[in-house]
Amino acid sequence: xxxxxxxxxxxxIPPIGTLERSTLDFKARPDTRGDAxxxxxxxxxxxxxxxxxxxxxxxxxxxxxxxxxxxxxPADTTTTRRHYEEAARDLCVPAPVIVPHEIGWESxxxxxxxxxxxxxxVIGVRKAGRPDVYTFxxxxxxxxxxxxxxxxxxxxxxxxxxxxxxxxxxxxEPMVMLRTSLLTGGPQYRTVGDRRPSVLNEPFDGLxxxxxxxxxxxxx
Numbered sequence: 001x002x003x004x005x006x007x008x009x010x011x012x013i014p015p016i017g018t019l020e021r022s023t024l025d026f027k028a029r030p031d032t033r034g035d036a037x038x039x040x041x042x043x044x045x046x047x048x049x050x051x052x053x054x055x056x057x058x059x060x061x062x063x064x065x066x067x068x069x070x071x072x073x074p075a076d077t078t079t080t081r082r083h084y085e086e087a088a089r090d091l092c093v094p095a096p097v098i099v100p101h102e103i104g105w106e107s108x109x110x111x112x113x114x115x116x117x118x119x120x121x122v123i124g125v126r127k128a129g130r131p132d133v134y135t136f137x138x139x140x141x142x143x144x145x146x147x148x149x150x151x152x153x154x155x156x157x158x159x160x161x162x163x164x165x166x167x168x169x170x171x172x173e174p175m176v177m178l179r180t181s182l183l184t185g186g187p188q189y190r191t192v193g194d195r196r197p198s199v200l201n202e203p204f205d206g207l208x209x210x211x212x213x214x215x216x217x218x219x220x
Contacts, residue, residue: 004052006114008101013056013069013110020064020142023053028060028070030080038128040084041091045123046137046144047115048096049155053139055084058110064142071108080111091126093134094118122147122155 004023007013020026025047031039047053057080060068072080081100088095099114124134136147138155147155154160 004047004054004114004117006099006101007054007056007112008099008103008114010103010105013103013105014059014066016066016068018066020061020066022139022141023047023051025053025055026059026061026064026066027055027057030057030072030076030083035128037083037087037091038125040087041125042135042137042144044084044088044096044098044113044115045092045125046139048092048118048123049137049147050117050139052115052117054115055113056110057113058105058108069105069110071105071110073108077102077109077111081113084113091128093124093126094121096123120158122152 005012014024018024025043030036033039043055047055058069058071059066060070081102084098084100088098096118097116099116101112101114103110103112122136124136127133127135136152136155137144138147
C-alpha cells in the first residue's frame, strides 16, 4: 500500500515555496488554543485515514505555501512531541502509528510528526469534553473533511479502503476520463483541469455498484 515518505533528517525538510499537499501539513507554532489536543488528534487521524503524512511544526505558510522556517527552542520540542503523542493515545480510537522526529534546523528544532496510514479500519477522534462523541477525519488534498456515518462502513472494509487509497494516490495531472481497474461496474469519472476525482463527493459511481434498493455496494 502506498504511503507518504517520512521526514527524519534536515535534507528532507522541504524548501521555501513548497506547497502543502495530501501528505504534508505546516504548523508555524504549537497550538495553544483550548481545543488544541483535539486539533492535533484530528490532524493525525486525517493522515492515518488516508495515505499517511507529516506535520511539520516550526514551518510557517501563507495560502498553503511554505514561507519561513520558525524553528522551536529546544526546550519546546519535547513538550510539542509529548502533546502529539498524548493526543494520539488519549483521543484517537484506535491510536494511529506516529513516528516523531526532532530535526535540528538553524538555531532551533523543527518537529516532524510522521503519521503512518492505518488501512484496516477508520480512526475516530473523541471530541473534547464529549467522550461519547466521535468525528472521523480524512485528509483530502490540503484540507480535512469528515466522513458521514453512512461512509464509515465503506472505509472500514480493508479491501475497499486500499482501493480508494490507491485511487487517491494517482498524480493530479489533467485527466479527461478515469476508469478504475480495481473494481468494475460503474461509469467513468470525468475531471476538470488538474482536479482529481473526489472519492467522497462522488464515492460510489465507478467504484461501487448499487443494489436493488439503490444502496451503494462493493462490486469487485
